[in-house]
Amino acid sequence: MSQLTDLAPQFIRAIAPYKAGKPVSDVVRELGLNPETVVKLASNENPLGLGSKAKAAIAQAAADLGRYPDANGFSLKAKLSTRHSVGADQITLGNGSNDVLELAAKAFLTQGTNAVFSQYAFAVYPLATQGCGAQSKVVPAANLTHDLTGFLAAIDDNTRVVFIANPNNPTGTFLAADQIRAFLKQVPSRVLVVLDEAYNEFLKPEDQYDSTQWVAEFPNLLVSRSFSKAYGLAGLRVGYAVSSPEVADLLNRVRQPFNVNSIALAAAEAALDDAEFLQLTYETNQQGLNLLQSAFERMGLPYVPSYGNFVLVKVGNSDDAGLKVFDALQRLGVIVRPVNNYGLPQWLRISIGLPAENQRFLDALPEALKVLG
Ligand SMILES: *Cc1c(COP(=O)(O)O)cnc(C)c1O
Numbered sequence: 001m002s003q004l005t006d007l008a009p010q011f012i013r014a015i016a017p018y019k020a021g022k023p024v025s026d027v028v029r030e031l032g033l034n035p036e037t038v039v040k041l042a043s044n045e046n047p048l049g050l051g052s053k054a055k056a057a058i059a060q061a062a063a064d065l066g067r068y069p070d071a072n073g074f075s076l077k078a079k080l081s082t083r084h085s086v087g088a089d090q091i092t093l094g095n096g097s098n099d100v101l102e103l104a105a106k107a108f109l110t111q112g113t114n115a116v117f118s119q120y121a122f123a124v125y126p127l128a129t130q131g132c133g134a135q136s137k138v139v140p141a142a143n144l145t146h147d148l149t150g151f152l153a154a155i156d157d158n159t160r161v162v163f164i165a166n167p168n169n170p171t172g173t174f175l176a177a178d179q180i181r182a183f184l185k186q187v188p189s190r191v192l193v194v195l196d197e198a199y200n201e202f203l204k205p206e207d208q209y210d211s212t213q214w215v216a217e218f219p220n221l222l223v224s225r226s227f228s229k230a231y232g233l234a235g236l237r238v239g240y241a242v243s244s245p246e247v248a249d250l251l252n253r254v255r256q257p258f259n260v261n262s263i264a265l266a267a268a269e270a271a272l273d274d275a276e277f278l279q280l281t282y283e284t285n286q287q288g289l290n291l292l293q294s295a296f297e298r299m300g301l302p303y304v305p306s307y308g309n310f311v312l313v314k315v316g317n318s319d320d321a322g323l324k325v326f327d328a329l330q331r332l333g334v335i336v337r338p339v340n341n342y343g344l345p346q347w348l349r350i351s352i353g354l355p356a357e358n359q360r361f362l363d364a365l366p367e368a369l370k371v372l373g
Pocket of ligand 1: 044095096097098099122165168169196198225226227228234237238239
């Protein structure tokens with residue numbers, strides 16, 4: 001067996017697998033907790049679940065699963081095309097926006113090329129890059145956020161893709177529209193800029209901008225959006241990219257023919273029409289963020305003011321503080337996300353939950369912090 005696996009490319013064997021948040025069922029089983037009282041604030045999901053329109057669409061789509069899905073997602077693309085005032089030929093659907101990121105990597109990266117992204121950026125960027133045998137050029141963060149000047153310096157003749165998450169996960173930091181535009185003006189037009197906006201819907205109205213409108217001006221821009229976060233469809237896996245028709249055509253060549261399933265297509269389309277649910281999601285998140293951030297302030301815990309649906313908080317000064325407090329919280333039935341794998345071992349990432357869940361976390365936190373002595 002070892003001979004077979006030794007023959008896989010070295011760049012594949014060197015990949016460190018993505019570490020997902022633990023499913024509640026695992027934690028409950030391992031620690032003997034009461035499943036009724038466990039709260040999961042670990043994967044930036046929508047604590048409201050999904051909206052009633054999406055639910056109804058799912059029930060309807062579930063009645064006809066004997067057929068393959070629409071390979072081109074005509075109906076969902078038509079709706080997105082109207083929404084963003086772009087051509088349907090500029091949209092690529094993905095099995096989650098994660099799929100779209102992988103498609104961009106697959107279409108442009110190969111051995112001998114590189115992708116540029118920030119330290120503390122989303123963990124999928126190095127995975128997608130390495131999966132293509134390309135090199136990751138990691139630009140040191142400035143104050144835990146993307147240093148776009150550093151990006152420009154890092155771009156070389158072999159750079160094919162730049163990944164920017166805005167807002168970024170796990171830091172929750174945000175770059176204003178004019179900063180991104182200034183960057184786009186300076187990036188060589190032969191480099192694809194992937195602007196990952198999985199948390200766009202959580203931005204305050206004054207921070208909102210629609211970067212899909214910039215694609216006409218910058219044909220090397222690809223904007224990716226997700227239905228997993230604000231739209232509450234994480235379990236269904238659906239996201240999309242808006243790019244030039246030429247880039248979309250390339251992504252289309254490397255995607256699986258039926259990469260988005262029928263239920264996901266129908267649910268996403270219905271979710272786009274549920275403005276009420278999106279608004280409730282936004283308000284629930286703002287309230288939760290304010291609650292947590294003001295509690296951290298009172299407790300004297302440093303945190304990164306967040307533009308997403310999660311917040312990064314520094315729980316101690318030792319390099320095992322994050323894991324220790326994570327473990328203590330888990331024993332108290334509160335699951336959060338350690339970020340030591342991101343190089344942030346003194347911090348934890350807390351997803352915003354329902355009011356009662358946020359309160360459960362805040363009640364458990366002082367007790368959990370005692371493990372640090
Ligand atoms: C969650 C997340 C995604 C991917 O979400 P999908 O579920 O694959 O749509 C993409 N980018 C960032 C920064 C994320 O945090």
